[in-house]
Amino acid sequence: MAPQPAPEDALSENRFVADKLDEVARLLDQQNASLFRVRAYRDAASYLRGLPHPVRLDYQRGGKRGLDDLPTIGQSIAATIAEILDTGGSGVLDRLRGAADPEQILRTVPMIGPALARQIHEDLGIETLEALEAAAYDGRLAAIKGIGPRRVESLRHSLADMLARRRPRHAPIDRQQPSVADILAVDQAYRSNLDRLPTIKPRRFNPTGDTRLPILHTEQNDWQFTALFSNTPNAQRFGKTRDWVVIYFERADQPEAQVTVVTEHGGPLDGKRVIRGQEKSCALHYKDLGPGP
Template identity: 80%
Template sequence: MAPQKMRDDNLSENHFVADILDDVASLLNQQNASVFRVRAYHDAASYLRGLPHPVRLDYQHGGKRGLDDLPTIGPSIASTIAEVLDTGSSGLLDRLRGAADPEMLFQTVPMIGPALARQIHDGLGIDTLEALEAAAHDGRLATINGIGPRRVESLRHSLTDMLARRRPRQAPRDRQQPSLGDILAVDQVYRSNVDRLPTIKPRRCNPTGDIRLPILHTERNEWQFTAVFSNSPTAHRFGKTRDWVVIYFERTDQPEGQVTVVTEHGGMLDGKRVIRGQEKTCIAHYEALENRHLQSQ
């Protein structure tokens, strides 16, 4: 290939990535995300279109850090660019469009086929590779039938290799997440405003196209949140599509994470909103709230 043609092809990739960033910005704007977040994606897209060299070179030489160092490219957008350069698509864009397919995404990981991908998604209620990696480290993945200790360890290594360049240099087990109070507050705001929120039309579990899911973008204490009702096959099977809320969160120094908030039935937490898999922490949270209430009387 002639040098000029190769250069033109490489720079066209910049425009391809920029188009995806612009699409993200447009959807965030339609879904009432913060003006700052919308502008950040548009500004990053404009910068990439004017970049005189292929952005892939920055990624190849410095990983996600090499993208972070570019003007107007913050950590969250750097993660999006890295994913597009690695896969040709953006999970964030798919989610905003209602086109996300977690089971297909999980099948990009070695040793995960269609049946296991379905088990993981249904059993753990997770949608991203980052959440899958977290589950491999905190013990949840080992609860899936057919996944023994050796397979979990192999999946950990595969996910580390796949995600290493896209995130801050930080061990998965050292990741932080928003306070439980902030997560439950976002859940409350979401469920209290479903009739006033913009909606997306998911492609999965929506054969007639009639399902519309309210979506919330908000910020609390330096964290960015997106909340949406679960549209998983399990949520449909148990009639929980208006109870289970999936909350995605990220911060400039933390990769994206997600939790599912549900109404607990039975036991000490009966009738309360809890984060699935963090029931013990929720008990402590509600006990602390009750103690503060009693002390204030």
């Protein structure tokens, strides 16, 4: 049986979520993202405004899959809606505004206080709960001083509970991601066009409000990318704010994830751009390219 129309006040949350999706679309448009990506967020916002029942019901009944099954809502936008319903905010929107605070996101996990959140963000560059979960499984989180095996296991369980509704049932932890070649091509395109890119004004480490970060939205082989210089404490401390590039990527069937591209110092890849944590894959990539000119 079709859902019965809900009272007007019960649909206010739909409008709240739609407003945030519309703002994402507006900022993407201002920052020269593809028309396809802008339209996807606008269409999702329009659909939610016309939905005759609270979208939270779909989320409660089917988790993120329940949102993904709605017309005009793909996996990446479903993940954004789920985050808004869970937290009232959106990491994508905060990033586009220049207002991202990854440490606050990490502190929502039980057993992660301000000091540990800062350490995780500084050492690993993690900005989302999904990226934190990946680090809990691939060994990076266990490498942080003071985090033993038991704590990692507890964090895995906490994250599984927190993220359960945001992913389809039985979804694997490992995700697909763009090729090394595509990621490095986006990094090159970003660093080669800094003077022509739109900029955002970050709130962190910008006391005078003068600093502006160039931001690139682009596409490669069905993937949507956003690239901008790292504005983490470590990037500030080590003077890498014009070297480390954070690249976010998503696809209609893949929620957003991120990598950081840096200039390697020392070793066989000295001077080359590499994806942090994927040095072996980058070495194979450069080997396949052959010797330079």
